[in-house]
Amino acid sequence: MQSEKSPYLAKIWQKHYDNYIEEDLEFEVRSLADTLRDSVKNYPESLVYEFMGTTATYQEFEKNVIAFANFLVENGLKKGDKIAINLPNCPQFLIALFGAFYAGVVVSGLNFLLQANEIIYQLSDCEAKAIVTMDSFYEENVRKALVSGKTQVELVITTNIADLMNISGIKKTLGKLLKKIPTGKIEPIDGMKFFKFPEILSSYPNSTAPDVKLNPKEDLAFLQYTGGTTGPPKGAMLTHFNEVANIDQVTHWWEVDARRGKDVFISGFPFFHLAGMFMNLGAIAYAGTQLLIPNPRDTTHIVKLLKEWKPDIMVNVPTLYLMLLNESEFKEMDLSSIRVYVSGAAPFPAESINKFEQIVGEHKLLEVYGMTEASPIVTMNPYQGKRKIGKVGLPVSNTLVKIVNVEQKEQEVPLGEAGEIAIKGPQIFQGYWNKPKETKHALRDGWFYTGDVGIMDEEGHLKIVDRTKDMINVSGFKVFSVEVDNKMVKHPAIQLASSIGVSDPDRPGSEMVKLYVLLEEGYSSNEQLKEEIRIFAEENLARYKVPKIIEIVEEIPLTTVGKIDKKALRAIEQK
Numbered sequence: 001m002q003s004e005k006s007p008y009l010a011k012i013w014q015k016h017y018d019n020y021i022e023e024d025l026e027f028e029v030r031s032l033a034d035t036l037r038d039s040v041k042n043y044p045e046s047l048v049y050e051f052m053g054t055t056a057t058y059q060e061f062e063k064n065v066i067a068f069a070n071f072l073v074e075n076g077l078k079k080g081d082k083i084a085i086n087l088p089n090c091p092q093f094l095i096a097l098f099g100a101f102y103a104g105v106v107v108s109g110l111n112f113l114l115q116a117n118e119i120i121y122q123l124s125d126c127e128a129k130a131i132v133t134m135d136s137f138y139e140e141n142v143r144k145a146l147v148s149g150k151t152q153v154e155l156v157i158t159t160n161i162a163d164l165m166n167i168s169g170i171k172k173t174l175g176k177l178l179k180k181i182p183t184g185k186i187e188p189i190d191g192m193k194f195f196k197f198p199e200i201l202s203s204y205p206n207s208t209a210p211d212v213k214l215n216p217k218e219d220l221a222f223l224q225y226t227g228g229t230t231g232p233p234k235g236a237m238l239t240h241f242n243e244v245a246n247i248d249q250v251t252h253w254w255e256v257d258a259r260r261g262k263d264v265f266i267s268g269f270p271f272f273h274l275a276g277m278f279m280n281l282g283a284i285a286y287a288g289t290q291l292l293i294p295n296p297r298d299t300t301h302i303v304k305l306l307k308e309w310k311p312d313i314m315v316n317v318p319t320l321y322l323m324l325l326n327e328s329e330f331k332e333m334d335l336s337s338i339r340v341y342v343s344g345a346a347p348f349p350a351e352s353i354n355k356f357e358q359i360v361g362e363h364k365l366l367e368v369y370g371m372t373e374a375s376p377i378v379t380m381n382p383y384q385g386k387r388k389i390g391k392v393g394l395p396v397s398n399t400l401v402k403i404v405n406v407e408q409k410e411q412e413v414p415l416g417e418a419g420e421i422a423i424k425g426p427q428i429f430q431g432y433w434n435k436p437k438e439t440k441h442a443l444r445d446g447w448f449y450t451g452d453v454g455i456m457d458e459e460g461h462l463k464i465v466d467r468t469k470d471m472i473n474v475s476g477f478k479v480f481s482v483e484v485d486n487k488m489v490k491h492p493a494i495q496l497a498s499s500i501g502v503s504d505p506d507r508p509g510s511e512m513v514k515l516y517v518l519l520e521e522g523y524s525s526n527e528q529l530k531e532e533i534r535i536f537a538e539e540n541l542a543r544y545k546v547p548k549i550i551e552i553v554e555e556i557p558l559t560t561v562g563k564i565d566k567k568a569l570r571a572i573e574q575k
Contacts, residue, residue, distance in 0.1 A: 007415055008402035013394040013460025018384045020256050025397045027248055027426060031214045031240040032221050032281060033101040035247070036062065039287035043261035048284065050309065051091050051292040054166045058287065061094070067206040068099025072130065074204065075155055075193065079104030079212055082126050082223060084153075085272070086110040086119075086133040086142060088294040091164045092197055093271050094280065096132045096157070101221065101240075104212040105130075108223045108235065109272035112137050113560055116144035123151040126223045126235050126433060130155035132197070139184030146189055158186050159197035161294065216240040223433050224274050226372050235433035236372045245426035246278070246375035247285050249396040254383045257339055259312065261287040266305060267315040268296030273561050274372045275345050279315045288313075296320055296562070303329050310337035318348040319562035321356060321365075331359050340383070344368040344376075346563040347464055347482065350390040351490055367392045369464060373448055375427035379462050391461040399425035402447075403456050406468060409449055418465050418480075421454040422447045453480065470566055472501035474544045475510045481566070484547070487540045488515060491533055493523040496556045498564045499547060502573055515547035516569055518556045525552040 014023045036058075039046070044059040056064075077083070083105050087093040100107045108126045110119065112134070119141060123131065128151065133142045135158050146153055162181045188194050221243055223235040251258065265283045267290075269276030283290045291305045296316075302324065305311075321343060324330045341356075341364050348356075348367055357365055366383065369392035370376035378401065381393035395401045403419040405411040413419035428448045431439035442449055453465040465480045472479040481499045488497040496518040501511035515537075523529065530550050537546045557568035 006402070006412060007458075008400065008412060008456070011395075011400070011460075012415075012458070013401075016382070016385065016394060016459045016461075018253075018256075018382050021252065022397055025248060025252060027241075027245050027398075029216050029241060030244055031101065031216045031219075032243055033098065033214065033240075034216075035244065035281070035285035036065065036098050036101075039261075039284060043287040046261045046287050047289040049091060049094060049290045049292050050305075051294075052165050054091070054164060056091065062098075063206040064095045064201050065098040065102055066209045067201050067204040068095050069102035069210050070204040070206075071195070071200045072099065072103040072105055072155075073210040073212075075130075077103060077105050077129055077155070079214070079219070080106060081130075082106045082108055082128040083130040083132065084108045084110040084123055084126070084128040086112050086131060086137055087159070087271070088112060088134070088161070089271050089276065089292045090161060090294055091292070092132065092159045094284075094290075095201070097271075097277075097280075098284075102209045102212070104210075104214055104219065106220045106223055108225065109274075109277060111270075111272045111560055114141065116141045116148075119145035120148050120150050121232060122225055122235075123153060125232075126225075127152050129153060130157065132157040132159070134158070134182070134184070135160050135186055136182040136184035138186060143187065143189070146192065153192060155193050155195065156189070157195045157197055157200065163198050214240060216244065220430075222274075222277075224277070224372050234435055234438055237430040237433055238372075238375055239430060242375045242427050242429060243278070243281060244285075245398070246377055247282050249398065249427065250282060250377050250380070251286060252397060253380050254340065256383070258286070263288040263313060264291065264309055264311040265289065265313045265315065266291040266293070266302070266309070266311040268293050268302065268320045269315060269317065269345070269561055270296070273345075274376045275315075275317075275370075275561065278376055297323070299323050299327050299330070303327050303333070306330070306335070306338075307333060310334075312337060312339050313342065314338055314340075315342040315344070317345045317562040318343050318352075319346070319558065321348070322352060325356065325359065335360050338364065341365050342368060344370065345561050347390075347392070347486075349486060349489060351486075353389050363387065369393070369462060371450060371452075373429045373442070373450070374423055374425070375429070377427070378423055378425075388457075388461050391457075391463045393462065394460050395462075396425075399423065399427070401456065401462065403454060404449075406453070409444070415456055415458050418453055418455050418478075420468060421450045421452045421462070421464075423450060424448070467566075470500075472499070472513055473511050474501075474504075474513065475507060477544045479513060479545050481513075484513060484515070484541065484545055485564075488517070488533070488537060488547075490540070491536045493519055493529060493533070495520045496564065498556055498566060498569055500566055500569050500573060502549065504548075512548040513545060514549040514551065514573070516556055517550060517552045518554075519552060 222238040225233040484499040504512040557565040
């Protein structure tokens with residue numbers, strides 16, 4: 001039970017903040033639209049983005065934003081209506097995003113890798129009245145979803161990746177003909193209005209924004225869909241204030257070195273994922289310049305941008321950082337301009353941190369922890385102070401974190417023991433759209449129960465152990481899959497490892513550990529290697545944690561942001 005002596009409620013982590021961090025910030029109540037207005041006012045000539053050689057100043061960018069906002073309002077969208085944005089990281093995404101905010105329209109980021117049935121689900125569930133999509137995505141899957149008749153979409157805005165690039169019409173035409181620029185055929189659908197993105201920007205007023213009054217603490221900015229680890233994805237309701245408060249919490253963390261209007265950000269996170277969206281929002285509130293990366297797996301392009309732009313802040317998933325270590329040019333180039341490498345969405349393998357920092361510089365990797373429902377940031381490693389390898393830092397200002405019993409959630413567990421992570425703070429979401437049962441389960445007395453298993457030490461540093469859904473029950477023993485994975489990737493032959501629970505035929509109701517292995521280059525699958533891996537497991541794990549089944553595969557499924565997709569592995573196993 002909670003008590004007055006609770007170390008969590010006593011905020012033990014505050015003693016270990018960097019000395020300039022305020023324990024409780026005073027938040028200005030403003031909307032995300034206001035953050036852009038402030039940047040335009042104070043830094044009109046600073047660059048918002050670079051995309052494939054094309055740039056725009058804040059002043060130029062806002063004109064396009066206003067035109068898009070006026071388009072939405074003049075075509076019937078009202079405050080609180082929803083728009084789905086189905087685009088890669090490109091200028092059109094940013095314009096549609098802030099155009100929606102200026103119009104008071106709620107944004108739902110739509111993963112462009114979804115199949116037609118998944119698109120139908122999200123569009124229908126969030127009641128989107130408009131969608132912005134690439135012409136190539138439209139032809140592949142979006143049109144199939146829209147002709148189903150199961151959505152409420154009225155406006156369809158299409159664009160081509162080259163629409164806002166500074167290349168001539170002849171080059172664009174040749175690029176499309178030679179298939180160097182992806183394109184798709186747009187076949188209209190009865191009952192829906194179709195618009196081309198460039199025509200909107202040239203046809204609608206761009207000097208005066210629509211007169212829309214927002215209440216930042218009540219009006220939604222996003223309906224952001226979670227991954228759907230169990231059941232269908234859920235739309236997390238996030239207000240403008242949720243996001244702006246979280247931006248203030250994070251920028252305060254490193255504001256000692258802030259260069260507003262000058263800092264350059266680079267990230268491979270897709271904008272349809274809240275981690276990518278948040279990096280984008282923070283950069284614009286900061287009046288920074290974003291280097292837009294449409295394909296995060298193109299590490300050669302990322303290295304080229306690093307050389308040309310010498311950015312200040314890099315934000316990525318661990319997998320992408322590790323991919324960059326395979327680029328010889330990355331390992332040899334001057335990276336001194338980058339002050340911090342922010343890593344999130346998955347734990348950075350502890351054994352790889354030293355290897356990474358040998359290349360980029362000591363004390364430059366800053367791990368964070370968060371999730372969609374928290375806007376997304378909850379904890380961060382200290383920017384200047386002591387960081388602990390394998391841990392994701394301290395709760396940011398104005399944030400409470402406690403560790404509770406997985407079964408009895410009202411009962412806190414002692415420091416140093418594993419339990420479910422619960423969070424309270426201004427960044428916590430308002431609930432799941434149209435899902436009162438799931439909302440009631442996740443939100444209790446202002447606390448959000450994350451479903452993540454973690455341990456807090458005596459200084460307030462948090463370690464992520466696993467997802468409750470990824471824990472494996474071996475004859476009553478709880479096995480944390482992340483622990484197994486982290487131990488097994490230390491074997492020299494293993495590049496990636498992922499463990500899941502499978503039914504144990506000898507013990508009804510119990511599970512056993514199955515390990516999927518992706519080998520390093522130069523190794524081939526054979527029974528002798530499997531035996532070596534099994535022996536390695538026995539030498540490094542408790543007996544009940546040792547995988548009973550080891551399967552060497554040619555590919556391990558990853559999510560769209562590069563995390564190992566255990567849900568997909570479980571689905572493969574069930575088949």
